[in-house]
Amino acid sequence: MIRPEMEAELGLGGGALTRFLDPSARFSLTRFLMLRLLGLVYVAAFASSVFQNGLLIGEGGLLPAKHYVLALAANGSAMRVAPSVFHLIGTSDAALSAVAGLGLALSVTVALGVTNALVNFVLWMLYLSLVQVGQEFYSYGWELQLCETGLLAVFLAPLNSLRPFPSRPPAAVVLWLFRWLIVRVMLGAGLIKLRGDSCWQDLTCLDFHFETQPIPGPFSAFFHRLPGWLHSCGVLLTLFIELLTPLGAFGPRRLRISAGVLFVGLQALLIVSGNLSFFNWLTIVAALACFDDAALERVTPRWLAACAASVRARPSRASLWCSGGFAGYVALLSIDPVANLASPRQAMNKSFEPLHMVNSYGAFGGVNRERLEVVLEGSKSSDPADAQAWREYVLPCKPGPTSRPPCWLSPYQRRLDWQLWFLSSGTVEDHPWFVRLVAKLLAGDHQLLSEFAVDPFAGEPPTWVRARLFRYQFGSGETWERVEVGEYLRPVDRFDPELVAYLEALERVEP
Numbered sequence: 001m002i003r004p005e006m007e008a009e010l011g012l013g014g015g016a017l018t019r020f021l022d023p024s025a026r027f028s029l030t031r032f033l034m035l036r037l038l039g040l041v042y043v044a045a046f047a048s049s050v051f052q053n054g055l056l057i058g059e060g061g062l063l064p065a066k067h068y069v070l071a072l073a074a075n076g077s078a079m080r081v082a083p084s085v086f087h088l089i090g091t092s093d094a095a096l097s098a099v100a101g102l103g104l105a106l107s108v109t110v111a112l113g114v115t116n117a118l119v120n121f122v123l124w125m126l127y128l129s130l131v132q133v134g135q136e137f138y139s140y141g142w143e144l145q146l147c148e149t150g151l152l153a154v155f156l157a158p159l160n161s162l163r164p165f166p167s168r169p170p171a172a173v174v175l176w177l178f179r180w181l182i183v184r185v186m187l188g189a190g191l192i193k194l195r196g197d198s199c200w201q202d203l204t205c206l207d208f209h210f211e212t213q214p215i216p217g218p219f220s221a222f223f224h225r226l227p228g229w230l231h232s233c234g235v236l237l238t239l240f241i242e243l244l245t246p247l248g249a250f251g252p253r254r255l256r257i258s259a260g261v262l263f264v265g266l267q268a269l270l271i272v273s274g275n276l277s278f279f280n281w282l283t284i285v286a287a288l289a290c291f292d293d294a295a296l297e298r299v300t301p302r303w304l305a306a307c308a309a310s311v312r313a314r315p316s317r318a319s320l321w322c323s324g325g326f327a328g329y330v331a332l333l334s335i336d337p338v339a340n341l342a343s344p345r346q347a348m349n350k351s352f353e354p355l356h357m358v359n360s361y362g363a364f365g366g367v368n369r370e371r372l373e374v375v376l377e378g379s380k381s382s383d384p385a386d387a388q389a390w391r392e393y394v395l396p397c398k399p400g401p402t403s404r405p406p407c408w409l410s411p412y413q414r415r416l417d418w419q420l421w422f423l424s425s426g427t428v429e430d431h432p433w434f435v436r437l438v439a440k441l442l443a444g445d446h447q448l449l450s451e452f453a454v455d456p457f458a459g460e461p462p463t464w465v466r467a468r469l470f471r472y473q474f475g476s477g478e479t480w481e482r483v484e485v486g487e488y489l490r491p492v493d494r495f496d497p498e499l500v501a502y503l504e505a506l507e508r509v510e511p
Contacts, residue, residue: 039109062436107123140279148356179290376466
């Protein structure tokens with residue numbers, strides 16, 4: 001709470017700022033829940049990095065971070081364009097592992113209760129560094145959102161405490177910054193839907209979404225089979241929550257809490273109906289800022305509410321001035337994101353400055369009408385025409401064998417599974433990392449093979465690799481049906497002239 005004398009110091013008389021920033025509301029319990037959930041999101045994000053960075057962006061990875069950083073350095077713009085600790089410590093596998101491992105360790109402490117601004121600052125810096133060098137494998141909208149959320153969390157926590165419930169509450173203006181984040185996330189998602197695909201306007205998008213989303217979950221088939229009229233109602237509800245409800249985040253208390261309930265409810269439905277990595281969990285973090293302690297006490301254990309109620313002191317003057325100054329800077333940085341939201345050419349998930357502090361967001365501006373999947377196969381036969389010799393490589397959660405139901409994955413992200421979903425929208429030449437993946441399969445690369453749920457050759461390299469394109473549909477129960485629709489990559493061996501020439505060309509382009 002801001003005292004009247006502080007308002008006088010700031011030149012704001014009459015208690016205007018106090019009334020604007022919820023004078024009677026408490027947010028210690030709100031902060032507790034937000035930071036614990038953010039800690040869990042960080043755990044999922046850094047765990048993904050720990051286990052997958054070597055294959056994806058390591059020294060021998062599909063898109064080596066070393067090449068990307070060297071290219072930036074050659075232009076003299078590395079730290080300016082993509083600020084990262086890797087410009088200081090290098091991009092060796094050891095450096096990537098150290099950053100991801102430290103991030104995972106600190107994430108666990110935050111999830112368990114550590115509430116400290118410095119810890120959250122280090123987490124933000126480490127994850128920002130990974131996003132800056134992760135290229136396609138870290139190009140999703142929720143990566144930007146985690147960077148922005150993580151920076152806001154620095155101002156949510158005190159500097160001189162590690163306890164779950166510090167003696168001083170957070171400055172209310174920080175909660176307003178989180179509400180500004182959830183408003184942009186929701187509005188961006190709603191506007192890009194109306195501008196991006198006609199099925200949102202004719203209320204048919206959910207007839208396709210559950211089946212064609214990147215990684216369906218165990219209940220996706222159930223949602224897909226719901227009646228068409230219920231899908232249409234779902235579209236209307238989604239657009240209502242994303243386009244109209246955000247106004248309530250800045251409204252009176254009851255309206256704000258109602259908006260928070262709808263935000264969290266929508267994200268919960270998305271978690272149940274699919275596998276959107278940690279996106280929905282992270283969005284709930286920002287949505288929790290719509291609730292004050294009095295509202296959350298009704299749905300939390302009494303001992304937890306009692307701990308929050310013991311926090312009586314006001315925010316420190318330093319906290320008020322720092323968070324207030326940062327809020328002013330956020331207001332300046334919001335000009336471009338707001339202009340993007342208002343533009344008929346709205347860009348989805350866009351950052352306007354290198355630290356990703358205030359971004360534009362959006363989700364499912366386009367919905368596929370059919371599910372096309374690229375399926376990798378290998379053969380040890382000397383003749384690629386031997387149809388009986390081909391065996392399928394199966395990834396953990398990407399649709400593969402028709403008898404295998406969708407898996408539960410969220411909030412963890414298998415980045416290779418996700419990236420393979422995008423292949424069918426282009427050609428092999430559009431995805432250099434995929435060509436490297438094929439080369440690694442032909443070489444029997446053990447690091448790559450460890451990412452597959454089924455290696456048909458038990459670690460031995462195949463003679464041939466090919467990729468076929470299938471149309472997938474939900475079959476009976478939770479299983480799939482599929483029909484081959486074409487060839488994505490013809491059979492190649494490790495000495496194929498076109499493959500060798502393409503890989504050599506990639507090496508010439510990259511430092």
